[in-house]
Amino acid sequence: MNSKNKKDLIKPQTLKGFRDFYASDARLRQYVISIIKKTFEKYGYEPLETPALEYAQVLAGKSGGEMDKLSYIFKDQGGRSIGLKYDLTVPSCRFVAQNFSNLTFPFKRYMIQPVWRAEKPQKGRFREFFQCDADVWGSTSPLVEAEFIQMGIEAIQKLGFKDFVTRINNRKIINAILSFAKAKKKDYYTIAIAIDKLEKIGLDGVKKELEKRGIKKEVSQKILKLISLTGPTKDQLKDLKVILKDSKEAQEGIQELETIFSYLKTVSVNPRFYKYDPSIIRGMSYYTGPVWEFTVIEGGVGSIGGCGRYDKLTGTYIGKDIPAAGGSFGIERIIEVIKDRKMLPQPKNLSQIMVAIFSEKLQNEAFLLAKDLREANIITELYPDPEAKLQKQLKYASQKEIPFVAIIGPDEAKAGKVALKNMSTREQEIITQKDLITKLSG
Amino acid sequence: MNSKNKKDLIKPQTLKGFRDFYASDARLRQYVISIIKKTFEKYGYEPLETPALEYAQVLAGKSGGEMDKLSYIFKDQGGRSIGLKYDLTVPSCRFVAQNFSNLTFPFKRYMIQPVWRAEKPQKGRFREFFQCDADVWGSTSPLVEAEFIQMGIEAIQKLGFKDFVTRINNRKIINAILSFAKAKKKDYYTIAIAIDKLEKIGLDGVKKELEKRGIKKEVSQKILKLISLTGPTKDQLKDLKVILKDSKEAQEGIQELETIFSYLKTVSVNPRFYKYDPSIIRGMSYYTGPVWEFTVIEGGVGSIGGCGRYDKLTGTYIGKDIPAAGGSFGIERIIEVIKDRKMLPQPKNLSQIMVAIFSEKLQNEAFLLAKDLREANIITELYPDPEAKLQKQLKYASQKEIPFVAIIGPDEAKAGKVALKNMSTREQEIITQKDLITKLSG
Numbered sequence: 100m101n102s103k104n105k106k107d108l109i110k111p112q113t114l115k116g117f118r119d120f121y122a123s124d125a126r127l128r129q130y131v132i133s134i135i136k137k138t139f140e141k142y143g144y145e146p147l148e149t150p151a152l153e154y155a156q157v158l159a160g161k162s163g164g165e166m167d168k169l170s171y172i173f174k175d176q177g178g179r180s181i182g183l184k185y186d187l188t189v190p191s192c193r194f195v196a197q198n199f200s201n202l203t204f205p206f207k208r209y210m211i212q213p214v215w216r217a218e219k220p221q222k223g224r225f226r227e228f229f230q231c232d233a234d235v236w237g238s239t240s241p242l243v244e245a246e247f248i249q250m251g252i253e254a255i256q257k258l259g260f261k262d263f264v265t266r267i268n269n270r271k272i273i274n275a276i277l278s279f280a281k282a283k284k285k286d287y288y289t290i291a292i293a294i295d296k297l298e299k300i301g302l303d304g305v306k307k308e309l310e311k312r313g314i315k316k317e318v319s320q321k322i323l324k325l326i327s328l329t330g331p332t333k334d335q336l337k338d339l340k341v342i343l344k345d346s347k348e349a350q351e352g353i354q355e356l357e358t359i360f361s362y363l364k365t366v367s368v369n370p371r372f373y374k375y376d377p378s379i380i381r382g383m384s385y386y387t388g389p390v391w392e393f394t395v396i397e398g399g400v401g402s403i404g405g406c407g408r409y410d411k412l413t414g415t416y417i418g419k420d421i422p423a424a425g426g427s428f429g430i431e432r433i434i435e436v437i438k439d440r441k442m443l444p445q446p447k448n449l450s451q452i453m454v455a456i457f458s459e460k461l462q463n464e465a466f467l468l469a470k471d472l473r474e475a476n477i478i479t480e481l482y483p484d485p486e487a488k489l490q491k492q493l494k495y496a497s498q499k500e501i502p503f504v505a506i507i508g509p510d511e512a513k514a515g516k517v518a519l520k521n522m523s524t525r526e527q528e529i530i531t532q533k534d535l536i537t538k539l540s541g
Numbered sequence: 542m543n544s545k546n547k548k549d550l551i552k553p554q555t556l557k558g559f560r561d562f563y564a565s566d567a568r569l570r571q572y573v574i575s576i577i578k579k580t581f582e583k584y585g586y587e588p589l590e591t592p593a594l595e596y597a598q599v600l601a602g603k604s605g606g607e608m609d610k611l612s613y614i615f616k617d618q619g620g621r622s623i624g625l626k627y628d629l630t631v632p633s634c635r636f637v638a639q640n641f642s643n644l645t646f647p648f649k650r651y652m653i654q655p656v657w658r659a660e661k662p663q664k665g666r667f668r669e670f671f672q673c674d675a676d677v678w679g680s681t682s683p684l685v686e687a688e689f690i691q692m693g694i695e696a697i698q699k700l701g702f703k704d705f706v707t708r709i710n711n712r713k714i715i716n717a718i719l720s721f722a723k724a725k726k727k728d729y730y731t732i733a734i735a736i737d738k739l740e741k742i743g744l745d746g747v748k749k750e751l752e753k754r755g756i757k758k759e760v761s762q763k764i765l766k767l768i769s770l771t772g773p774t775k776d777q778l779k780d781l782k783v784i785l786k787d788s789k790e791a792q793e794g795i796q797e798l799e800t801i802f803s804y805l806k807t808v809s810v811n812p813r814f815y816k817y818d819p820s821i822i823r824g825m826s827y828y829t830g831p832v833w834e835f836t837v838i839e840g841g842v843g844s845i846g847g848c849g850r851y852d853k854l855t856g857t858y859i860g861k862d863i864p865a866a867g868g869s870f871g872i873e874r875i876i877e878v879i880k881d882r883k884m885l886p887q888p889k890n891l892s893q894i895m896v897a898i899f900s901e902k903l904q905n906e907a908f909l910l911a912k913d914l915r916e917a918n919i920i921t922e923l924y925p926d927p928e929a930k931l932q933k934q935l936k937y938a939s940q941k942e943i944p945f946v947a948i949i950g951p952d953e954a955k956a957g958k959v960a961l962k963n964m965s966t967r968e969q970e971i972i973t974q975k976d977l978i979t980k981l982s983g
């Protein structure tokens with residue numbers, strides 16, 4: 100190997116907030132994605148993949164303000180203002196609008212792709228990360244939400260979580276509660292933000308928060324009463340129905356939730372996994388109906404998915420509103436938790452066996468053994484250098500944590516057998532190739 | 542649906558040279574990728590995924606000149622010069638250099654990810670496209686190349702191609718031929734480019750090309766003679782061995798090819814699928830040993846993969862050379878051909894059946910049927926709106942080309958059965974749910 104002039108070297112480094120994924124890390128991601136994908140597909144969602152780059156104008160469509168600061172926007176060689184996608188919702192709305200006349204509605208698609216945000220990197224927050232969305236366009240039926248919740252619960256169970264809950268609310272009910280409490284329209288956002296913290300800071304905390312923000316006591320009291328009803332979901336909704344009997348919006352919202360809960364009961368989803376939760380807000384920007392969050396309780400993991408109905412968003416692109424509902428799974432958070440808790444352990448390397456080359460004279464025996472193992476669909480490495488000492492070859496297998504090494508030396512070649520070394524027990528046995536294949540296929 | 546003010550609309554369009562992939566298009570890509578992935582993994586290659594963005598300095602590392610013009614380079618919010626990756630080789634070399642002390646060598650990895658090039662879009666050429674690479678770092682053994690060729694041939698067969706050939710050459714032999722013909726060093730590139738066209742323009746064409754470029758007649762003649770040897774690979778190499786007996790580089794190169802051909806013969810790769818081809822050059826920039834191309838003959842598809850040994854490239858990042866070999870499969874071209882020739886037809890939509898909702902009164906029966914079908918792993922859509930007319934529901938299924946629709950009307954509900962409509966024959970049968978599941982699971 101030649102030495103290079105140090106000053107000519109390019110420093111090999113990734114950008115801050117960006118990550119490489121290799122071997123077990125890459126495979127764990129792919130595995131988690133495949134479980135979610137399969138579940139979505141079983142419910143009739145089709146895959147959509149959109150480009151990394153879009154017109155900046157398209158990206159700005161949803162314009163949450165935050166978006167402008169955190170997007171990678173630049174000019175291309177043609178002087179066009181373009182940018183890397185910031186989320187999956189915007190490109191999806193663009194796709195629906197662009198292909199409107201060719202799509203069949205209700206239009207169901209899922210998307211699992213990276214997005215880019217120029218955020219300050221910190222633990223668990225990256226500048227490039229995967230998002231995972233599933234949505235339905237073109238139906239106002241709350242059965243869309245109901246089925247989505249069923250599907251989400253199924254996916255979360257398949258990922259190995261046991262203790263979690265879907266917390267369901269309806270933006271129509273929240274609006275009705277604020278209106279009932281005679282809150283000022285201009286305070287809606289402030290109040291919603293406070294309510295959103297209920298889980299974290301408790302009823303007293305919300306009360307203080309509202310006081311601090313200058314919300315009148317009599318308004319606060321009414322709101323606090325209505326977001327702290329107790330008892331089973333069914334009873335809470337019944338109570339709300341009576342209290343908010345004069346609000347058409349409330350009656351609609353409650354009816355939608357009843358449809359959702361009735362569906363989940365009919366299809367025997369374990370009631371442990373879902374409940375009405377008046378504190379779920381999910382931002383105030385574009386949701387118009389039911390909103391829900393998948394919260395993992397075990398290990399204090401928290402929210403791993405946020406969803407809702409947004410009937411007005413697609414209109415920005417197409418000139419008329421298309422009702423839509425769906426949401427995102429926090430796939431990066433899910434992968435992180437699964438990795439930390441070793442819920443789906445991945446071997447360091449996939450290879451089941453390495454075939455060593457005893458000597459150049461016996462290399463053909465090694466070539467043929469590797470070939471036969473692969474033909475039996477056994478993941479096999481053939482050490483590539485016949486001149487390497489056996490010890491070097493074994494060290495390679497050991498470092499890569501390959502569980503078995505097969506060696507055909509002169510005795511084995513004569514007897515038509517294989518020396519099989521178990522790399523964890525260091526035991527070696529002499530077996531036929533047929534037995535070896537049976538052993539590894541098992 | 543409300544009408545929006547036309548002038549507020551954002552025009553929904555993708556950037557030129559960029560594409561959306563939906564449903565069957567997305568699934569075909571995923572399927573092709575999965576076949577290649579599985580083959581690579583069977584040979585002990587592990588997945589690597591690197592970020593879309595890299596430091597511009599890292600991207601410029603390989604610096605083919607072309608690179609600077611065609612890269613998406615821009616400044617991020619922190620003023621860093623960054624860019625979208627242009628190929629998979631550069632980020633891989635960066636990864637190997639960055640993780641050098643933690644990797645086990647020989648280091649085998651594959652990568653299937655998008656890259657971005659600001660090229661003029663034209664038929665079959667896009668600004669965002671997938672590349673698919675597999676490479677091994679840390680071994681000079683030609684067995685690396687031999688096994689790669691075996692693996693490539695296996696992948697191509699699994700993709701459904703029947704008539705193709707791996708054309709194999711060695712840059713060492715080319716160098717020796719040019720040196721033997723007393724070509725000037727400065728003409729090497731010009732001559733190589735001319736030789737590279739042999740397949741397309743024939744021997745006479747190459748002759749004219751060399752004349753036009755001012756290569757002396759006696760030089761040309763010698764070169765043309767040596768790149769037009771006839772007979773089986775074995776005989777051609779034997780002849781070259783004699784003619785180039787004074788060139789150590791030639792002897793090395795021939796020996797390497799002999800090792801490769803001997804391996805392929807030992808593992809019984811059909812000799813139809815590989816041959817020595819002195820016209821394979823694969824650019825002059827960084828290859829140092831064997832080079833090869835996978836060429837699909839049927840339908841005049843042409844090259845779908847280019848590979849070679851490049852022992853000096855990684856040195857740019859790490860200060861010492863690391864031998865490496867491997868290559869790229871032209872996955873976009875492969876997908877295009879497979880799609881055009883309907884080699885792996887994908888249904889428009891995955892759904893095997895749609896469960897219609899006969900009426901709100903009978904909706905629970907529909908919910909439960911959909912649930913049971915999914916539990917049997919049958920891809921099922923439940924029409925989400927119980928208020929929609931049956932005709933509308935059937936139209937949806939028909940547009941999405943869902944093959945079956947299940948309906949539970951009052952009679953079926955009473956009899957505990959299902960009306961199953963075959964959407965292509967328009968025939969309807971009344972069957973039990975058990976029989977329905979058996980039918981669709983088959």
